[in-house]
Amino acid sequence: MGAQVASKSKKTRTVKSTNTSKKAKSNNQSNRQTIYQRRFRRHFDELKWLYTELYNNKSMFAELCEMMEQYYRERNDKLKALDRKREKDPNWYKRNDMLGMMLYIDNFGGTIKGVQEKLDYIQRANVNYVHLMPFLDTVDGESDGGYAVKDFRKVRPDLGTMEDLDEFTATCHRKHINVCMDFVMNHTSSQHEWAVKAKQGDGEYMSRYFFYDNPEIPRRFDETVPQVFPTTAPGNFTYLPELNHWVMTSFYPYQWDLNYHNPRVFNEMIYNFLYLVNQGIDVMRLDAVPYIWKEIGTDCRNLQQVHTLVRMMRIISEIVCPGVLLLGEVVMEPVKVAPYFGTTEKPECHMLYNVTTMATTWNSVATRDVRLLKQQLDTVNSLPKDYVFLNYLRCHDDLGWGLDYWTLSNWGMTEFSHKHYLNDYFQGKTARSNSRGELYNDDETTGDARFCGTTASMCGVERAGFEHNGKMMDEAIQQDLMLHAYMFMQSGIPVIYSGDEVGQVNDYTYKQDPRKCDDSRYLHRGHFRWDLAEKIDEAGTVENRLFEGLNQLETLRKREKAFVSTADTWTVETYDASVLCIGRYYDNDKIFGIFNFSEQPKTAWIHEDDGDYRDLLTGQVTRAEAVKLEPYGFKLMKWIR
Ligand code: GLC
Numbered sequence: 001m002g003a004q005v006a007s008k009s010k011k012t013r014t015v016k017s018t019n020t021s022k023k024a025k026s027n028n029q030s031n032r033q034t035i036y037q038r039r040f041r042r043h044f045d046e047l048k049w050l051y052t053e054l055y056n057n058k059s060m061f062a063e064l065c066e067m068m069e070q071y072y073r074e075r076n077d078k079l080k081a082l083d084r085k086r087e088k089d090p091n092w093y094k095r096n097d098m099l100g101m102m103l104y105i106d107n108f109g110g111t112i113k114g115v116q117e118k119l120d121y122i123q124r125a126n127v128n129y130v131h132l133m134p135f136l137d138t139v140d141g142e143s144d145g146g147y148a149v150k151d152f153r154k155v156r157p158d159l160g161t162m163e164d165l166d167e168f169t170a171t172c173h174r175k176h177i178n179v180c181m182d183f184v185m186n187h188t189s190s191q192h193e194w195a196v197k198a199k200q201g202d203g204e205y206m207s208r209y210f211f212y213d214n215p216e217i218p219r220r221f222d223e224t225v226p227q228v229f230p231t232t233a234p235g236n237f238t239y240l241p242e243l244n245h246w247v248m249t250s251f252y253p254y255q256w257d258l259n260y261h262n263p264r265v266f267n268e269m270i271y272n273f274l275y276l277v278n279q280g281i282d283v284m285r286l287d288a289v290p291y292i293w294k295e296i297g298t299d300c301r302n303l304q305q306v307h308t309l310v311r312m313m314r315i316i317s318e319i320v321c322p323g324v325l326l327l328g329e330v331v332m333e334p335v336k337v338a339p340y341f342g343t344t345e346k347p348e349c350h351m352l353y354n355v356t357t358m359a360t361t362w363n364s365v366a367t368r369d370v371r372l373l374k375q376q377l378d379t380v381n382s383l384p385k386d387y388v389f390l391n392y393l394r395c396h397d398d399l400g401w402g403l404d405y406w407t408l409s410n411w412g413m414t415e416f417s418h419k420h421y422l423n424d425y426f427q428g429k430t431a432r433s434n435s436r437g438e439l440y441n442d443d444e445t446t447g448d449a450r451f452c453g454t455t456a457s458m459c460g461v462e463r464a465g466f467e468h469n470g471k472m473m474d475e476a477i478q479q480d481l482m483l484h485a486y487m488f489m490q491s492g493i494p495v496i497y498s499g500d501e502v503g504q505v506n507d508y509t510y511k512q513d514p515r516k517c518d519d520s521r522y523l524h525r526g527h528f529r530w531d532l533a534e535k536i537d538e539a540g541t542v543e544n545r546l547f548e549g550l551n552q553l554e555t556l557r558k559r560e561k562a563f564v565s566t567a568d569t570w571t572v573e574t575y576d577a578s579v580l581c582i583g584r585y586y587d588n589d590k591i592f593g594i595f596n597f598s599e600q601p602k603t604a605w606i607h608e609d610d611g612d613y614r615d616l617l618t619g620q621v622t623r624a625e626a627v628k629l630e631p632y633g634f635k636l637m638k639w640i641r
Contacts, residue, residue, distance in 0.1 A: 035084070036072050039319045040065075046346075047315045050308050055263040064267050071274035072320045079280060082173070083323035093178075093325060093350065093493070094388055096563035099554055100180070100495035102131035102395060105159050108498055108528045112160035112168050119175060121533065125501050125547070126554040129493065130172065131180040131285065133396060135159050139191045141515040142254040145396065145525065147182070147287060148189035152272040162279060169280025180283035180327065181276065185269055186291045187255040195256050201243060208265050209256045210248035210294065212237075217296065218246045225250070225300045230443040232518055250291055250300070260292050260309060270316060277321045284317075285327045286310070286349070290336070302336050310340065310348040325350040327390065333402055334379055341387050354380065354389035354492060359402050361393065361483065362458070366425040366433070368598040370580040372407060374571045377490070377582065385566045389492035393483055394458075394500065398440035398450035398521055399426075416447060426451050426458055432599070434460030434472055436506060438520045452523045455500045456480060461542065462505035475599060477503070477542060478632040481549040482595055485634045488557050489582045489593035491569050497524075501550055502532040502543040556616055556636065562589040575605035579629065590639040591616070596629040603628055613637035 051061045075083075086092050101122060109115035112135070122130060134146025137154040146156070155161050169179045188195055197205035212218055218237040225236050228251050237246045238253040248257040258265050277284065293305040310328070317324050328340045328349035334356050342348030357376050364373045380389065401422055405415040426435045437453025456462065460476030463469075480503065487494050507526025510516040536547040557563045567586035574581045578598035584591045592613070594604045608624035615622065616636040624637055 036069065036319070039322070040069075043315045043319055047312060050312050050315075051263075054305060054308055055266070057263050060263040060267055064270065067267070067271055068274070068316060068320050071271070071278060075278050075321060078170070078173070079278070079321070079323065083321055086323040091566070094565035096561065096565070097558040098129060098493045098565075099126050099557075100129035100131060100390070100493055101125065101127040101498055101501075102133060102180075102495055103498035103528070104133045104396075104525060105135050107526065111158070112155070112164040116168050116171055119171065119177065122177070123175060125496070126551065126558070127496070128176055129178040129180060129283070129495070131283070131495065134182045134184065135165075136184075139189055139254070142189065142191070142252070144252050144255060145521070147184050148187070148252065148255045149184050150189040150191045151193070153275055165279050169282075173280065178282035179280065180285055181281050182287045183273055183276065183284045184287040185258070185273075186288040187249075187251060187257045190254040190256055192256075198247075199240065199243060206245075207262050208259055210259050211243075212246045213244065215246060218248075220296055221248070221294075221300070224297055229441055230446070230448075231441045248294065251288070257294065258292070259294075260305070266309065266312075270313070273313070274316075274320055277317070277324045281324065283325045283327050283351075285329055286313075287329050289328050289340070290330055290332060302330075302332065302339075307339065307342070307348060311342060311346055314342070314348050327351045327353075329353060331355050331397075331400065331402070334376075338383060338387070341384075344384075344386070351388045351390050351493065354391045354490065356402060356404075357389075357490065358392055359399060360404075361486070362399060362426070363401075363403055363422060364580070364597050365458070365479070365483070366422050368578045370595075370597050371411075371577055372404060374580060375407060376404065377571050381491070381569045381571070385491070385568075388565050389490070390495055391487050391490045391492050392495045392497065393487055394453075394455045394497045394524065395495075396497070396521065396525055398452050400450045419448065423449050423451055426453060428463065434463045434476060436462040438506075438523055440520045452520045453506055454504055454524045455483070455497065456503040456546075457506045457524075459483070461503045465505065465542070473542065475632060477545050477549070478630070480546060481553075482597075482632045482634045484550055485553050485636065486580065486582070486593065486595045488553050488563070489584065489595075489636075491565050491567065493565070496550075499526070499528055501547050502529065502536060503546045504529050504532060552617065560589065560591060560616070560638065562586045562591045562638075572606050576602055578602060579604045581606055588641065592624055592637045593634065594627050594629060594637070595634045596632055599631045601629065601631055601633075610639065612640045614640055
């Protein structure tokens with residue numbers, strides 16, 4: 001009997017404790033529900049207002065709200081906890097330890113699992129933000145490097161599965177690495193389910209794209225819409241003989257522009273977005289975002305409705321997944337870029353690419369003249385400190401010469417001939433150039449062209465290696481390191497293009513691949529050279545000098561608080577056109593970075609008479625005046641209070 005009582009009471013205890021845990025669980029759930037409701041209520045009016053303004057469709061809006069809640073419910077607890085943590089610390093991504101790397105899964109590790117196995121290398125490179133280049137299902141040979149998505153919910157089979165992605169992001173989070181992916185929202189592949197149905201003449205799906213049964217409207221669009229790929233994919237429309245229709249294709253003919261005038265498109269794309277962020281993505285790169293709204297008679301770029309759409313995306317993420325950042329790919333002139341940050345009350349993107357600064361940097365490399373760069377940095381530095389830019393030297397795309405030609409013309413340079421000069425310089429055709437690379441979309445009618453090549457090749461590593469020229473190699477490495485040091489001095493998040501950390505040069509094998517040979521961007525999209533990475537510990541090798549040089553700079557950047565994104569940043573006159581000086585100040589710490597963009601020894605004629613400075617690389621204590629620099633030399637000097 002006694003035993004029975006004991007066992008009964010034990011049973012009661014278990015029942016009780018199950019009840020308590022059930023109760024705790026349901027409390028937890030309702031608590032979370034409240035969190036969701038609170039976020040939802042905070043943003044509801046504005047979201048409804050914007051949606052109504054654009055679509056005036058109550059039932060679609062109701063569906064959107066319902067689905068948002070569903071995706072919230074499906075979001076796993078770890079991600080929800082991370083969301084709450086980041087909500088409490090909204091500046092989490094503005095820290096000075098943030099360092100990105102962008103890489104192609106197949107080039108780097110073969111598969112997602114393969115990349116996961118290489119996370120130690122990524123961490124050794126001080127990287128805590130990995131941008132996985134497009135990996136969703138696409139059509140081989142018609143993929144535009146993955147930017148023509150066939151299925152937004154399927155990983156390209158040769159790279160892995162959604163489960164692999166989920167596991168990858170969870171592993172990254174355990175290692176405090178953020179994961180970025182592309183959200184290709186302007187278009188789908190012509191093999192996407194919607195496009196296939198549209199091709200069969202299904203009106204519902206045709207209305208998700210821009211279809212015309214005669215060339216008149218396409219012709220009118222073409223009058224005002226510039227071309228993205230004038231040589232490799234001319235025109236903005238593609239004729240489909242099987243349907244006798246024209247479809248809008250701003251990029252390649254197999255990339256069909258989505259029609260965001262149709263609320264079904266917006267809703268469905270948001271569901272895809274939420275599905276993907278629920279796989280543990282931290283940063284969503286909004287690919288080609290300025291193009292997503294089209295109006296006849298305009299250039300179909302940066303229209304007001306684009307901002308309404310992006311603002312809605314921001315609101316939706318703040319409600320469902322506030323830990324996720326939006327990174328806008330706005331490859332436009334500065335006045336068009338900054339509006340994508342939105343306003344303090346109504347923010348849009350969290351981060352944007354510092355594209356003009358990047359292009360202007362290479363202009364300084366070719367001309368040994370930093371005046372335009374200084375002016376460009378002054379423009380960026382005058383923007384609110386809350387704006388976070390993604391800084392980079394090279395990425396997977398071509399390098400377009402979007403410079404401030406108005407200023408250059410005041411200095412006697414014309415756009416056409418200056419672009420020619422830059423392209424000649426980087427192809428290694430001019431004096432004082434050791435660069436190697438190729439043109440991209442060389443447009444015979446306009447004479448315009450962009451450029452392709454890796455950082456190392458553009459700095460002379462390729463030529464020096466080929467010619468076994470030690471002195472040239474020293475100079476190339478020095479220039480490469482100087483450019484990285486200068487990039488780290490800018491405000492925002494620096495992103496390294498995978499391979500740059502070991503000085504990987506151009507890969508010409510794309511010419512043998514019929515699927516790639518027309519697109520010279522593959523020149524700098526080669527397989528990651530693990531044989532080079534193996535040499536990073538071999539003292540004196542090119543790989544070791546670059547990797548360790550970068551490591552030293554990255555460690556410094558992490559250590560010194562003046563590198564936080566919100567620090568004061570300004571440029572200083574050096575009285576030498578080849579020498580750039582950038583100052584940073586934060587919480588009583590002050591650092592100057594001085595960079596020599598020429599192969600001549602130089603003196604930076606600065607004069608800071610506030611005491612001693614410590615050279616952060618050598619430890620030497622000096623004054624910050626008349627600073628001597630080696631060819632392509634640089635100094636980072638910290639004020640000793
Ligand atoms: C972006 C990508 C580019 C691609 C284009 C079309 O600009 O960076 O590689 O070709 O979008 O999706």
